[in-house]
Amino acid sequence: MKAHPWMPNSSPETVKRMLEKLGIKDPLELFNDIPEQIILDEQAVYPLGKPLAEWEVKELVESKLHKNKIYPPNRIFRPPCPHITPALVRHIMGRSEFYTAYTPYQPEISQGLLQAFFEYQSMVADLFDMDVVNASHYDGATALAESILMSFRVKKKYRVIMDEYIDPSYRAVVETYLYGIGGKATYVRNLEEERLKEELENGDVAAVVVDNPTFTGRLRENLESLVDITHNHDALVVSLVDPLSLGIIKPPGEYGSDIAVGEGRSLGLGLNYGGYGLGIIAAKWDSKLVRQMPGRIIGLGEDLDGNPAYLMILQTREQHIRRERATSNITTNEALTTIGAAVFMALLGRNGFIELGESILKKTAYLRMLLSKLDSADVPGEGYYFGRTPVHFHKSYMTVEKELLEKGFLPGLDLSRYWADMKDKALFCVSEVHSKKSIEELVERLEEVA
Amino acid sequence: MEWRQAVWREQLIYEYSSKGKTGILITDDLKEMDTDLPETVKRKSKLELPEVSEVEVARHYTRLSQMSYGVDLGPVPLGSCTMKYNPKINEDLASSERVTMLHPLQPMEDVQGILEIMYDLQQMLAYITGMDACSLSIPAGASGELAGALMIKKYHRETGGENRDEMIIPDSAHGTNPASARMAGFKVITIPSNNNGTVDLDALKSVVGDRTAGIMLTNPNTLGLFERDILEIANIIHSAGGKLYYDGANLNGILGIARPGDMGFDIVHINLHKTFSTPHGGGGPGGGAVCAKGEMTDYLPRPIVRKDEKGYYMDFTCSKCIGRLHSFYGNIPVDVKAYAYIKSLGGEGLRKVAITSTLNTNYFIKLIEKSGGYSIPYDPRAPRKHEVVISAEPLKEKYGITADDVAKYLLDNGFYAPTIYFPLIVKEALMIEFTESETLENIEEYARILEEIEEIAKENPSLIKESPRNTAVRRIKAAEANKPKNIIPTYRVLRRKKLGVKGYEKL
Numbered sequence: 001m002k003a004h005p006w007m008p009n010s011s012p013e014t015v016k017r018m019l020e021k022l023g024i025k026d027p028l029e030l031f032n033d034i035p036e037q038i039i040l041d042e043q044a045v046y047p048l049g050k051p052l053a054e055w056e057v058k059e060l061v062e063s064k065l066h067k068n069k070i071y072p073p074n075r076i077f078r079p080p081c082p083h084i085t086p087a088l089v090r091h092i093m094g095r096s097e098f099y100t101a102y103t104p105y106q107p108e109i110s111q112g113l114l115q116a117f118f119e120y121q122s123m124v125a126d127l128f129d130m131d132v133v134n135a136s137h138y139d140g141a142t143a144l145a146e147s148i149l150m151s152f153r154v155k156k157k158y159r160v161i162m163d164e165y166i167d168p169s170y171r172a173v174v175e176t177y178l179y180g181i182g183g184k185a186t187y188v189r190n191l192e193e194e195r196l197k198e199e200l201e202n203g204d205v206a207a208v209v210v211d212n213p214t215f216t217g218r219l220r221e222n223l224e225s226l227v228d229i230t231h232n233h234d235a236l237v238v239s240l241v242d243p244l245s246l247g248i249i250k251p252p253g254e255y256g257s258d259i260a261v262g263e264g265r266s267l268g269l270g271l272n273y274g275g276y277g278l279g280i281i282a283a284k285w286d287s288k289l290v291r292q293m294p295g296r297i298i299g300l301g302e303d304l305d306g307n308p309a310y311l312m313i314l315q316t317r318e319q320h321i322r323r324e325r326a327t328s329n330i331t332t333n334e335a336l337t338t339i340g341a342a343v344f345m346a347l348l349g350r351n352g353f354i355e356l357g358e359s360i361l362k363k364t365a366y367l368r369m370l371l372s373k374l375d376s377a378d379v380p381g382e383g384y385y386f387g388r389t390p391v392h393f394h395k396s397y398m399t400v401e402k403e404l405l406e407k408g409f410l411p412g413l414d415l416s417r418y419w420a421d422m423k424d425k426a427l428f429c430v431s432e433v434h435s436k437k438s439i440e441e442l443v444e445r446l447e448e449v450a
Numbered sequence: 451m452e453w454r455q456a457v458w459r460e461q462l463i464y465e466y467s468s469k470g471k472t473g474i475l476i477t478d479d480l481k482e483m484d485t486d487l488p489e490t491v492k493r494k495s496k497l498e499l500p501e502v503s504e505v506e507v508a509r510h511y512t513r514l515s516q517m518s519y520g521v522d523l524g525p526v527p528l529g530s531c532t533m534k535y536n537p538k539i540n541e542d543l544a545s546s547e548r549v550t551m552l553h554p555l556q557p558m559e560d561v562q563g564i565l566e567i568m569y570d571l572q573q574m575l576a577y578i579t580g581m582d583a584c585s586l587s588i589p590a591g592a593s594g595e596l597a598g599a600l601m602i603k604k605y606h607r608e609t610g611g612e613n614r615d616e617m618i619i620p621d622s623a624h625g626t627n628p629a630s631a632r633m634a635g636f637k638v639i640t641i642p643s644n645n646n647g648t649v650d651l652d653a654l655k656s657v658v659g660d661r662t663a664g665i666m667l668t669n670p671n672t673l674g675l676f677e678r679d680i681l682e683i684a685n686i687i688h689s690a691g692g693k694l695y696y697d698g699a700n701l702n703g704i705l706g707i708a709r710p711g712d713m714g715f716d717i718v719h720i721n722l723h724k725t726f727s728t729p730h731g732g733g734g735p736g737g738g739a740v741c742a743k744g745e746m747t748d749y750l751p752r753p754i755v756r757k758d759e760k761g762y763y764m765d766f767t768c769s770k771c772i773g774r775l776h777s778f779y780g781n782i783p784v785d786v787k788a789y790a791y792i793k794s795l796g797g798e799g800l801r802k803v804a805i806t807s808t809l810n811t812n813y814f815i816k817l818i819e820k821s822g823g824y825s826i827p828y829d830p831r832a833p834r835k836h837e838v839v840i841s842a843e844p845l846k847e848k849y850g851i852t853a854d855d856v857a858k859y860l861l862d863n864g865f866y867a868p869t870i871y872f873p874l875i876v877k878e879a880l881m882i883e884f885t886e887s888e889t890l891e892n893i894e895e896y897a898r899i900l901e902e903i904e905e906i907a908k909e910n911p912s913l914i915k916e917s918p919r920n921t922a923v924r925r926i927k928a929a930e931a932n933k934p935k936n937i938i939p940t941y942r943v944l945r946r947k948k949l950g951v952k953g954y955e956k957l
């Protein structure tokens with residue numbers, strides 16, 4: 001390899017010119033300050049393979065990707081559910097003016113990025129009925145973890161209470177973060193009110209996490225009561241919500257949440273084998289909370305001519321200024337996905353969020369209704385479900401799962417993987433991508449195998 | 451060439467709204483089902499989202515994109531950020547449906563292709579850094595730092611070092627290092643740099659002891675200088691029972707030339723969105739790996755991709771591991787891009803990256819080293835690696851022109867500014883990193899503009915102070931926007947302020 005297309009100055013001619021200017025013979029002289037015993041020789045890099053041409057790389061990567069099996073979205077009934085991914089979302093995220101940019105540390109030349117981030121924050125704020133939204137966290141789980149740390153700093157207490165049945169991957173991430181600062185988590189099954197009060201009596205709890213819908217899709221009907229109990233014990237409410245539900249379901253601000261978090265993957269971003277995530281963190285208009293928020297916040301200001309201009313605000317919370325006293329170490333976030341989510345939210349708009357929410361609500365109810373008619377399974381739980389439902393099979397779910405996979409479905413998640421007392425219970429999801437017919441086909445297949 | 455950015459004066463998407471419009475068609479094949487919900491669960495407040503058509507959304511965000519500036523438009527020599535070219539083939543490969551439509555909880559048999567790519571990437575990164583194993587289950591660099599700091603904490607807990615609560619960090623370190631150490635519960639011990647801009651060994655010796663958990667180092671450091679005493683530093687820390695953590699956000703200066711593992715480091719984190727060419731996306735999503743050597747590999751975050759006779763699988767088993775830092779496995783499309791990048795360049799190409807980016811840095815230094823407006827603090831004759839930090843202090847003293855002013859004037863000339871005021875140990879710091887992707891012509895032009903600033907400053911400094919003029923807006927009144935009474939983080943707060951809603955007067 002002489003010159004490489006991604007390295008304009010790598011041709012022998014240019015290298016020669018540069019070396020002459022530097023007065024040296026070999027570029028390796030620029031590495032003379034590295035101790036000799038740790039300098040690699042040229043052969044050391046050989047195991048990393050030879051350079052490949054573009055078509056060779058394409059062939060190589062595609063041959064591997066080809067081994068991946070993909071399911072049509074309407075055959076996937078396992079959370080996290082697939083959702084619509086409008087083409088425009090992908091196209092705007094694919095604009096290289098956006099995706100090849102860095103964090104807008106120079107706001108004057110980055111107004112487009114900043115305005116898009118501001119619009120993301122604004123639309124999430126309206127959806128959540130909260131006032132302040134940060135410019136993103138890595139994913140829902142890390143957003144929850146950092147919100148809990150935020151509540152600890154605000155309350156100067158170091159214990160959090162969560163539902164025992166909270167999303168197990170969220171639980172795992174929260175516990176990793178708690179290990180760092182020495183915080184504690186207590187789990188109360190279904191956030192049962194009497195138990196919750198008992199735990200809060202101690203006075204050392206900074207926050208209660210209220211997930212709605214719950215991990216298994218149930219909509220809580222005692223939100224106000226949970227909030228009252230929590231606030232009466234000098235603790236904060238951290239709500240964990242599904243953004244797609246909020247066109248029709250009570251948003252966190254309406255029942256007095258102090259902090260609200262969610263996973264924004266469902267806002268048009270697609271599954272991507274679990275990443276990109278989009279961690280949403282919102283807070284109400286309270287200086288004590290906002291000054292402890294992690295991550296970037298974009299604000300609206302003015303330029304010297306008095307034109308509206310966007311910029312990063314409240315930066316004294318961040319690592320590049322505050323170092324070890326920063327509210328978080330987060331730097332790179334999920335910026336581009338917030339632009340995708342902004343496009344999605346703008347497309348959907350007021351009516352779309354309501355229609356989409358109703359569609360998911362109806363499909364969930366329809367799936368539950370059909371499942372409840374099966375002899376071979378029960379549908380536990382009463383009340384209202386959004387996007388997910390637990391199903392209790394009367395025979396081994398492992399067998400059911402295997403047979404459905406063979407029939408081309410990705411069926412519900414085996415809950416006994418996470419909780420020993422959930423034998424033969426599975427969590428199914430359903431969304432706007434599932435037609436009535438595809439739901440019926442799923443239940444027919446379940447009837448055949450179970 | 452005169453450069454000018456688009457000035458769209460684009461209103462907010464909300465201001466395009468008019469009743470009844472929609473940007474998406476949703477069909478309903480379950481008309482027979484009702485949607486009644488009780489008051490206890492139903493949304494009551496009006497949803498204040500805009501109502502706009504797809505056409506308007508497309509135009510609005512396309513216009514906004516024209517007021518954004520990235521590597522595809524011109525040079526972004528931001529120090530510490532490694533803004534290299536983002537190869538388009540990588541974007542194509544990562545947007546294959548066999549990536550975007552993969553469900554994270556599919557059976558392992560279904561996902562052998564992506565697991566193989568992840569496995570190979572883990573192996574290649576381990577080789578590049580001289581480590582034994584890597585985990586890709588982190589979403590960005592800072593998350594990798596937190597992982598590393600937690601691994602050190604857990605290691606000491608497991609081996610009777612509960613009292614080791616101090617993390618040593620040089621004053622030149624990136625802000626994420628102390629922030630991450632703190633999130634892992636450590637006390638941060640800052641040590642000063644010596645006159646050569648590297649770790650002061652006496653200062654280091656004076657702080658190590660039986661409370662030392664470890665050290666977090668960047669090498670080459672943020673000044674672009676290689677820590678020549680690295681083997682001795684490793685010896686000092688290891689002898690005291692501590693561990694060495696390497697901030698490998700940017701490996702551009704040593705790729706294929708030297709490896710952290712050979713320098714004595716125990717843990718490394720890598721930013722795929724710097725060294726390995728994946729785009730920054732205006733601030734994310736990034737991708738990363740955290741890698742470790744020897745006994746430290748047990749502590750890596752989960753899951754890790756492994757291979758046995760049946761094929762590739764995600765290993766979640768964890769006896770000493772620190773747990774998980776992402777709800778799934780990190781930003782997967784980024785892994786695909788980084789994999790394609792390494793395969794494209796091969797070993798020879800990666801080494802060429804280090805050589806070319808280092809050559810670019812030192813060529814640039816040669817162009818400006820005699821200038822009167824800028825100085826090169828710390829050992830000016832030592833070669834820099836991936837980046838260089840120069841100081842605009844002479845300009846400031848002579849003409850009152852600050853690093854910020856220099857940055858804004860560069861914007862006016864179609865160059866993105868350097869990273870400014872970092873590292874903190876350099877006054878009026880301009881941190882410049884061209885990477886291997888920049889052309890000779892642009893490097894020369896950049897140096898010429900820096901000189902031009904000095905010339906103009908002599909005659910008419912206000913001309914510099916008034917820049918930028920060619921960007922979408924002029925200088926922004928940041929201090930004003932940060933006053934408690936002026937904070938506007940969302941459109942909703944703006945609406946409420948305009949309506950005079952009580953409680954919203956100030957933050």
Ligand SMILES: Cc1ncc(COP(=O)(O)O)c(C=O)c1O
Pocket residue numbers: 330331332530531590591592593624626668697699700721736
């Ligand atoms: C030296 C250094 N360390 C750590 C980081 C943090 O990486 P990330 O932004 O991916 O969290 C960065 C970049 O922001 C960096 O330049």
